[in-house]
Amino acid sequence: MAAAFIGGAFLGAVFGELLRVVVEAKEKAKNFKPQLEQLESTLRNNAEVIEQIEKYNKILDHPRSETQLLIEKMKEGEKLVLKCLTVKWNPIKRTRYADKLMKLNSLVDRFFQVDMQAQQTRDNKEILLGMRELQGSFITSFSIGDNSGKFNQDRIIRPCSVPDLPEITPGLDVPLEELKRELLRDGKQVIIVSAPGGTGKTTLIKKLCKEEQVEDKFKDNIFFVTVSKPHDVKVIVQKIIQHMDKDVPEFKTDEDAINDLGRLLKEMGSQPILLVLDDVWSESASMLHKFESQLPNYKILVTSRSVFPKLGFEYNLKPLNEEAAETLFHYTTGGDSDFRDKKLVYKILGMCKGSPLALTVVGRSLCGRPAAVWKSREKKWQDATIFHSNTDLLVCLQSSLDALDDKLKDCYMDLGSFPEDHRIPVTALIDMWVELYKGDEDDLYAILSDLSNVNLFDLVVTSDEGSYHDHFVVQHDLLRELIIHQSMPGPVEKMKRLFIEISGNNFPEWWLEQKSQPVNARLLSITTDDTFLSSWYDIEAPAVEVVVLNVRTKEYTMPNFMEKMENLKVLVVTGCGFLPVELSNFQLLGSLPTLKRTRLERVSIPLFEMTTMQMKHLHKISLVLCNVGQVFSNSTFQISNAFPNLKELDIDYCNDLESLPNDIGNIVSLKILSITNCHKLSHLPDGIGKLVNLEVLRLASCTDLEALPDSIENLTNLKFLDISECLSITELPVQIGEIYRLETLYMRGCSSCDLPSSIMNLKNLEIVQCDEKTSYKWEELQACFPSLTIDVHKEDVNLHWLYK
Missing domain, CATH: 3.40.50.300 (P-loop containing nucleotide triphosphate hydrolases)
Incomplete structure (x- = not known):
């Protein structure tokens, strides 16, 4: 029975047979009942672990040499327990066999508490490091705009897998x-x-x-x-x-x-x-x-x-028939259509022309709204003017867009800056909106959530960590088309947003004809295809505050006209091709007096330009899937000179990053340092300790990072620390106890990381997010923390986090 419980694997079968013999013997060998009960408890507590060991040994094709000693001892243990049944009144034998049972229990216990932990850490690390070579390629599939990449049965992302279906598909x-x-x-x-x-x-x-x-x-x-x-x-x-x-x-x-x-x-x-x-x-x-x-x-x-x-x-493909349309509309309105005037409902269904997209957008926008809103919307749709190609569907969608308040609509219209079918990073949108609309980041994310609730796009939440750091937005291409047309009424000079697509060197006529009259757009988005020649014509755009450049060529020259954008605050450059785009003329950014935020994705940063550039006003730089190793490891590059007033540095999936510049500690203005999924980063410079204003330090999934520097004790303003999946960190430094303002500590996947006694000095610690095994260590210390919450996340050795 016990063997069946464990399973038929070799290690499991031996383990299960020992457990069966122990259970039966404790009722018969009364002289050894305490020792047998203790051994039974040890075995039962670790039954599930045995299955995991066999599972991952099989996945990783490991030999059984690591567990061979345990197997042999369990076989000997089975014989030992059977011999105990034959010991009756001989006190010498009773003492000797009792000692042997205790040693067997100690050996098994040690294996699970020490040897198994080391093996599991090794296995987890091997899985992660084995993914390193794939990382650059499978992340590419998401970076070039396609949202179809999914995991296969082994949880490895396959870029051409069939995407998931909606919850219902009537008709x-x-x-x-x-x-x-x-x-x-x-x-x-x-x-x-x-x-x-x-x-x-x-x-x-x-x-x-x-x-x-x-x-x-x-x-x-x-x-x-x-x-x-x-x-x-x-x-x-x-x-x-x-x-x-x-x-x-x-x-x-x-x-x-x-x-x-x-x-x-x-x-x-x-x-x-x-x-x-x-x-x-x-x-x-x-x-x-x-x-x-x-x-x-x-x-x-x-x-x-x-x-x-x-x-x-x-x-x-024909539009949905009336029955299917009503089913989908009923679903998207949350059942509200059942309680409305049926004539009104059928009028709205008629306006949607059997389009699943229109039914979803319109239905969601009416969900939970009073009857007066339903009647008002239906009247507006009747009175709407067809504005493009006699497309009734676009009129229907436009009415839903017009129903948004001004702030929501402004934010939504900015989504047209990104290419069709492109994954839009939430952090990029927030960067734009903070400068355009002067809002708080959390409030702006709430706006994003509100827009998602009316089905104008899909908000893809990749984790529940309380941060939108890895979330992204996907919108239907027809809704993007609606944004483009809504943004372009009237003369170009008066538009608030300019969305420009250039093929080869074919610029829009208005651009070529522009003489002295400047454009007044606050947002300028330029998308170029793979035949673009990087031969720019001049343009006067002094009011531009946000520039978004979507690039498909391997080489790209930054346009000179940007030097005259004295109000430019945000720059987003995204390589949309398969390989990182090599930028030139990058040094012109140093002449922009108001540039505060820059995001570069799938870009190769030019070394010779970076070593001499200064961006004194830059507050935030984000580097995603970029080639940065050549720049950051070069002794002539002084990051503190390049970005002397930086407040936030985000580096994600930069697979060639092996070390940070030594002088990073001289950027004393830095408040947020986020280095995630950089698997070759092996150490942090001691200069990190100079970042006395640092409040957030993210190091998640830097699998080669071996330790936190002792100088971390100087980060007395640090409130948030994330070392999740840093598998090479086996212990926290003693000096961590000096970070007395620390409130949140994430250490998922760090079950082999020891906690120093100084950890009890962190009296302001409120949240520890960790896996189940690490939680046991914290539970033993919980009495030392007056308001600590231990948030236990189940270990995820299948690497679901890579979907980010």
Whole structure:
């Protein structure tokens, strides 16, 4: 019975057999009952751990040498317990066997308390470090705008996996069966699902890809890629190759990329392959031909607002019928539609034209609102003026947007700054809004939450740590289109926001014609494609406070006209290609007198420019997925000279960062230092102790970081410390007891980290967030802390945090 409880694994079976013998013997061998009860307790307390050891030894393909001693001792222990049954009245034997039982108990206990902890730490670290080589590639899939990357069964992100479905999908059963029948038969290679935006094309093909018959046929060979506008064949192929766990090359031409993909697909032989190209625009028709192949069992499934005659099988997705529309509307209104005037409800349903997007947005905006609001909205929709391409759907969505108060609407309109289908980091939005609208960061996040509640976008919360540090926003491309059109009425000179897209060197006509009259926009967003030549024309934009540059080229020259933006406060540069973009003319930022916040994502920072630049007014710099190692490790780079008044430094997923500049401690203005997911960072400079104004120190998931420096004792203003998943830290320094203002300590995944006795000096400590094993250490000390809350998070060796 005990063996069955433990499981059939080798170590588990031996363990279970010993436990069974002990349970039976304690009732018969009365002379050894205390020793046997103690041994039984030790075994039962660690039964679950045995299963974990066997599980991870199997995953990591470890030999049993590490647990062999325990196995042998448990086998000997079983024999020992059986011998105890034969000992009757001989006092010498009773004493000798009692001692042996106590030694066996001590050996087993030591293994779980010491040896097993070391092994588990090693295993966790090996899993994390084994992911290091994959990190740069799988994070790429999220950085280049695609939100489809998901974990496979081993919890490794695969960039072309099929995204999750909405909670309900009414009205798609018939189209699903019709499309599935076409996909599974030996028909045309290319299948195009066409319909207007917001009709549910993407939802339909996601549902199709998750059908059992489809999964059985194509198995792991379903590649789901969001194409969007402008398309980039090289990036699409790189995603597919990355998904196949192959080395991802850099391609010079589309032809090179297609040829390499064709070679890899041929290597798969006759295996059925399904390539899904979602959201293909009409100008990308020629691209579809490039992905065609003579391979058998190879299908291409396309979604588009356009039709592509003669390319393949065309399936036109119809709007939802009345019954399905009412079901979805009922769901999004939280059931409110049941208690309303049915005539009013059906009028609103009619306005939504069977569009799942409109039904979701409109329904959510009416959820919980009084009857007067429902009637008012319906009247506005009736009176609305069609503003673009006779699209009733856009009118319906526009009315929901117009219902927002001015501040909410202003914030929402800024989302148009980022490319279609792009993951928008919440921190980037907050950086923009803090300077544009002068609000508190927490209040601005509340606005973001309010906008999410009316379904104008999806707010993806990646953790429940009480911080939005890793959260992001995803919006439907039709809603982004609505923002663009709402932002561009009237002459360019009077627009509050300018959203500009440049292909090659084709600038908007108004830009080329601009002479002496400046534009007055406060926000300027420029998106360039992979053919852009970085040859800039001048522009007068003195009122601009926020610049967002979305870059798809490998090399990019910062525009000279930015030097004249005397009111520029925020700069966001995002590399949207597969590789980090190499910036030049970066030193011009040093001449901007009001620049306070800069965010660089997937950017390679130029060493020769950084060593001489000064940004005296900069308060915050964020570096995400950037190549920074060359700059930070160079002895000529003085970070305190470059950013003398910095208040916040965020470095995330910079995989080449091995050390921080030695003079970082000279930036005494620094209040927040966040270095996360930088797996090669092995130590912190002693100069950290000079940061006397530091209030927040995040070091989460820096797996090679071996220790906190002793100089940490000087951080007497530190209130928040996060060392979660810092697996190489085996003990906290004694000096940590000097950080007497510390209120919050995160140390998830730090079960092997010892706590010094000085930890009891932290009388202001209010929250410790840790795993279950670490919580036992804190519970023993809890009496020393008057208001301590221990927040226990279950250990997550499957690395769910990497989804961030």
